[in-house]
Amino acid sequence: MDYLKNLKTLANEIQPKWVSDHLCWTGVNQQNSHDLLPLPYNEEAIKHVVERVKKVQDYLGRQILLENVSSYITYSDSSMSEWDFLNAIAQAADCHILLDINNIYVSARNHGFDALDYILAMDKKRIRQFHLAGHTDYGDYVIDTHDQDVCDPVWDLYRSALQTFGPISTMIERDDNIPTLENLVAELDIARDIAQQVLTPQRSKACV
Numbered sequence: 264m265d266y267l268k269n270l271k272t273l274a275n276e277i278q279p280k281w282v283s284d285h286l287c288w289t290g291v292n293q294q295n296s297h298d299l300l301p302l303p304y305n306e307e308a309i310k311h312v313v314e315r316v317k318k319v320q321d322y323l324g325r326q327i328l329l330e331n332v333s334s335y336i337t338y339s340d341s342s343m344s345e346w347d348f349l350n351a352i353a354q355a356a357d358c359h360i361l362l363d364i365n366n367i368y369v370s371a372r373n374h375g376f377d378a379l380d381y382i383l384a385m386d387k388k389r390i391r392q393f394h395l396a397g398h399t400d401y402g403d404y405v406i407d408t409h410d411q412d413v414c415d416p417v418w419d420l421y422r423s424a425l426q427t428f429g430p431i432s433t434m435i436e437r438d439d440n441i442p443t444l445e446n447l448v449a450e451l452d453i454a455r456d457i458a459q460q461v462l463t464p465q466r467s468k469a470c471v
């Protein structure tokens with residue numbers, strides 16, 4: 264509740280367009296893993312998360328966005344796909360979704376599902392923002408390092424996401440190995456070009 268109180272104070276002060284957080288857990292028994300760990304995808308976890316999202320939204324007085332994380336493990340207790348899990352939570356809690364397209368790609372590679380299936384299954388009316396980022400590809404697995412350029416398969420997924428959801432605000436994330444501003448802007452221009460191609464004559468200029 265202390266954290267929420269501070270978050271509410273900050274949100275009231277800066278009036279952000281959205282408040283978002285990852286759909287994950289990070290620690291247990293006072294031990295923080297400092298990683299965004301996935302939940303088991305089942306009804307029990309849906310109920311657990313929905314109760315908390317509702318509490319947070321009631322306290323903040325606004326709807327929040329939940330963001331999908333990239334993952335490296337699955338649970339034997341899971342009984343549904345990640346996209347069904349995320350959609351079910353968003354619907355029951357009446358919150359919005361931040362779709363991290365790189366995270367979908369990373370998880371798809373690590374777990375062997377089709378990233379496009381994930382995108383096409385998402386609840387169209389709840390998507391409010393896209394994230395793009397780079398990762399490190401080790402061949403057999405992919406780590407969400409956020410320290411590389413956005414790769415071609417993720418650009419392809421971004422194109423599909425724009426075709427599916429229309430003009431959605433987009434952010435490119437970069438946590439480390441920061442290139443020059445010129446290179447960052449050039450990467451943003453790729454996003455703008457794709458949006459222009461896909462959305463014209465829709466509102467492409469407002470998108471990125």
Ligand SMILES: [Fe+2]
Binds near residue numbers: 330363394436
């Ligand atoms: Fe993200």
